[in-house]
Amino acid sequence: xxxxxxxxxxxxxxxxxxxxxxxxxxxxxxxxxxxxxxxxxxxxxxxxxxxxxxxxxxxxxxxxxxxxxxxxxxxxxxxxxxxxxxxxxxxxxxxxxxxxxxxxxxxxxxxxxxxxxxxxxxxxxxxxxxxxxxxxxxxxxxxxxxxxxxxxxxxxxxxxxxxxxxxxxxxxxxxxxxxxxxxxxxxxxxxxxxxxxxxxxxxxxxxxxxxxxxxxxxxxxxxxxxxxxxxxxxxxxxxxxxxxxxxxxxxxxxxxxxxxxxxxxxxxxxxxxxxxxxxxxxxxxxxxxxxxxxxxxxxxxxxxx
Amino acid sequence: xxxxxxxxxxxxxxxxxxxxxxxxxxxxxxxxxxxxxxxxxxxxxxxxxxxxxxxxxxxxxxxxxxxxxxxxxxxxxxxxxxxxxxxxxxxxxxxxxxxxxxxxxxxxxxxxxxxxxxxxxxxxxxxxxxxxxxxxxxxxxxxxxxxxxxxxxxxxxxxxxxxxxxxxxxxxxxxxxxxxxxxxxxxxxxxxxxxxxxxxxxxxxxxxxxxxxxxxxxxxxxxxxxxxxxxxxxxxxxxxxxxxxxxxxxxxxxxxxxxxxxxxxxxxxxxxxxxxxxxxxxxxxxxxxxxxxxxxxxxxxxxxxxxxxxxxxxxxxxxxxxxxxxxxxxxxxxxxxxxxxxxxxxxxxx
Ligand SMILES: Nc1ncnc2c1ncn2[C@@H]1O[C@H](COP(=O)(O)OP(=O)(O)OP(=O)(O)O)[C@@H](O)[C@H]1O
Ligand SMILES: [Mg+2]
Numbered sequence: 001x002x003x004x005x006x007x008x009x010x011x012x013x014x015x016x017x018x019x020x021x022x023x024x025x026x027x028x029x030x031x032x033x034x035x036x037x038x039x040x041x042x043x044x045x046x047x048x049x050x051x052x053x054x055x056x057x058x059x060x061x062x063x064x065x066x067x068x069x070x071x072x073x074x075x076x077x078x079x080x081x082x083x084x085x086x087x088x089x090x091x092x093x094x095x096x097x098x099x100x101x102x103x104x105x106x107x108x109x110x111x112x113x114x115x116x117x118x119x120x121x122x123x124x125x126x127x128x129x130x131x132x133x134x135x136x137x138x139x140x141x142x143x144x145x146x147x148x149x150x151x152x153x154x155x156x157x158x159x160x161x162x163x164x165x166x167x168x169x170x171x172x173x174x175x176x177x178x179x180x181x182x183x184x185x186x187x188x189x190x191x192x193x194x195x196x197x198x199x200x201x202x203x204x205x206x207x208x209x210x211x212x213x214x215x216x217x218x219x220x221x222x223x224x225x226x227x228x229x230x231x232x233x234x235x236x237x238x239x240x241x242x243x244x245x246x247x248x249x250x251x252x253x254x255x256x257x258x259x260x261x262x263x264x265x266x267x268x269x270x271x272x273x274x275x276x277x278x279x280x281x282x283x284x285x286x287x288x289x290x291x292x293x294x295x296x297x298x299x300x301x302x303x304x305x
Numbered sequence: 306x307x308x309x310x311x312x313x314x315x316x317x318x319x320x321x322x323x324x325x326x327x328x329x330x331x332x333x334x335x336x337x338x339x340x341x342x343x344x345x346x347x348x349x350x351x352x353x354x355x356x357x358x359x360x361x362x363x364x365x366x367x368x369x370x371x372x373x374x375x376x377x378x379x380x381x382x383x384x385x386x387x388x389x390x391x392x393x394x395x396x397x398x399x400x401x402x403x404x405x406x407x408x409x410x411x412x413x414x415x416x417x418x419x420x421x422x423x424x425x426x427x428x429x430x431x432x433x434x435x436x437x438x439x440x441x442x443x444x445x446x447x448x449x450x451x452x453x454x455x456x457x458x459x460x461x462x463x464x465x466x467x468x469x470x471x472x473x474x475x476x477x478x479x480x481x482x483x484x485x486x487x488x489x490x491x492x493x494x495x496x497x498x499x500x501x502x503x504x505x506x507x508x509x510x511x512x513x514x515x516x517x518x519x520x521x522x523x524x525x526x527x528x529x530x531x532x533x534x535x536x537x538x539x540x541x542x543x544x545x546x547x548x549x550x551x552x553x554x555x556x557x558x559x560x561x562x563x564x565x566x567x568x569x570x571x572x573x574x575x576x577x578x579x580x581x582x583x584x585x586x587x588x589x590x591x592x593x594x595x596x597x598x599x600x601x602x603x604x605x606x607x608x609x610x611x612x613x614x615x616x617x618x619x620x621x622x623x624x625x626x627x628x629x630x631x632x633x634x635x636x637x638x639x640x641x642x643x644x645x646x647x648x649x650x651x652x653x654x655x
Contacts, residue, residue: 194391197358198452202405203379212404216395 055275108171109233117180252281308492314364341503342513384453461493560613577643580620586636
């Protein structure tokens with residue numbers, strides 16, 4: 001049984017896309033799938049596990065012997081230091097403060113993107129204004145201009161507005177979203193037009209229709225986008241680095257670098273603390289994905305109709 | 306009094322499609338008028354103009370004595386029931402019913418009273434706290450009607466409200482709509498492409514074709530005196546037979562056969578004969594034809610026959626015998642013959 005199956009299924013992944021030719025080979029496909037999945041898990045999780053174990057060792061040891069497997073026994077001390085130690089030049093920045101900043105950035109980023117892209121999609125789908133289609137494609141084209149490309153002009157604008165070292169400056173320039181607009185546009189287009197007409201007969205104006213009908217219908221969609229965008233916002237590095245020189249605005253992701261950097265001099269860099277911070281920075285996004293996993297999948301694959 | 310006046314209304318869509326080409330029709334108080342016609346004849350467009358969902362290109366729409374051309378749908382005092390129900394999926398049935406009233410700042414106790422009244426009337430009281438997705442098609446249809454009823458509108462507008470239901474439920478709901486409309490004594494326009502629905506529901510039928518009115522009349526009038534060949538073949542099932550014939554002297558000539566015919570009109574005509582108004586004659590006195598196909602429908606039997614180069618269909622009781630050799634002689638009363646002009650398709654009464 002096994003040999004012929006493996007021949008059949010082990011050839012290409014394209015073969016898997018086709019409906020399984022018979023029940024027998026289905027079992028073979030599953031074995032193959034599991035091997036691939038385990039390889040993937042190993043490749044993705046391996047470095048994380050090593051980083052985690054290493055973070056429980058002494059930094060001098062790490063400096064001399066490199067990454068560590070096993071348990072170093074300094075776990076509690078390191079993590080508590082990272083969270084509570086008053087770091088930076090001013091001595092005011094703790095891990096908790098950076099976590100707070102990361103949350104503000106992540107949530108502000110995600111909520112801002114949802115609000116902006118929903119309003120943009122609403123205008124494009126439901127209002128007849130000149131060159132609406134052109135406007136949509138122009139928004140779409142901004143996908144070709146990521147932040148990295150326009151970073152200097154963006155900085156210039158924010159700086160002129162006096163928004164350097166503010167949460168506004170940190171968040172607002174990032175929230176325009178072609179992808180979000182595109183998702184909402186597709187979703188709104190799939191809502192039957194009669195719903196709008198029924199609401200018009202029921203006396204709903206444009207604002208009420210948005211709030212009473214579209215927003216509740218988009219709930220799962222919004223949750224899915226929120227989760228993705230929260231993670232993306234949380235992981236922002238380049239823009240916060242440029243925008244915030246005041247340490248009290250530093251995010252966790254920035255803090256990792258800071259730990260390494262501030263110790264340069266006679267000292268050995270505190271690898272263990274940097275790794276601990278990296279582990280900590282990962283917890284909230286992972287937690288959010290785990291908690292909202294079901295809602296997330298629901299938002300992507302089905303709609304309440 | 307007249308609830309609704311449609312005066313010379315035209316509709317040209319932005320893409321240039323001329324969907325309604327000058328239609329005038331009145332709906333009296335408490336009357337149920339059915340717009341019927343084939344797909345694309347403009348009946349939905351006309352209804353949507355009354356609702357205010359489409360702009361009126363030309364002409365006037367007058368509701369309860371005032372011109373409403375430029376009013377928003379919500380300000381017209383109409384209520385509409387859509388083909389796909391268009392219920393708000395995320396709201397409970399109760400909220401669906403109440404939404405329009407809430408937007409009009411109706412006091413809460415008034416809203417409750419109206420919602421409960423409509424729910425009782427439609428027997429949906431037990432579903433008030435369910436979401437539309439938890440209802441069957443027929444129940445959703447009732448909710449959609451409930452949403453129209455609570456508004457106490459001057460006129461109900463139905464756009465093919467039953468076409469998403471199965472045949473049995475459709476018949477049942479059709480009857481309920483009619484009863485309800487009678488009971489509320491509210492004027493209504495009902496759009497359908499189904500002539501059976503039109504015949505059974507209507508106080509008056511408006512037959513539309515190509516954006517124009519072909520005929521307006523009671524179901525009986527339209528059945529008995531179709532104004533054009535279009536109406537003649539659209540209303541009635543199976544459709545009326547249309548035969549090329551010639552009236553000469555006192556005789557009707559079809560395919561070389563001749564029958565006595567006491568009408569004053571002379572010349573070539575298109576002759577209409579309803580399948581249910583023709584019989585198989587024992588003698589040879591009628592039109593001689595040859596059976597091609599028999600269709601049994603249970604109570605009735607459709608007999609397809611060839612008459613020279615033309616096809617005719619007869620409908621007769623399934624119990625009546627059919628000659629085994631397939632040769633029949635078709636008899637009918639001269640009064641049941643409809644004559645139409647061959648070129649214009651218009652009825653000839655002479
Ligand atoms: N939004 C629109 N833009 C352009 N043309 C339209 C539009 N809506 C309808 N039409 C055209 O107007 C004509 C009448 O359409 P309408 O929807 O009124 O037909 P209908 O009688 O309701 O047909 P059906 O029985 O299929 O619903 C059709 O030829 C249609 O193609
Ligand atoms: Mg229609």
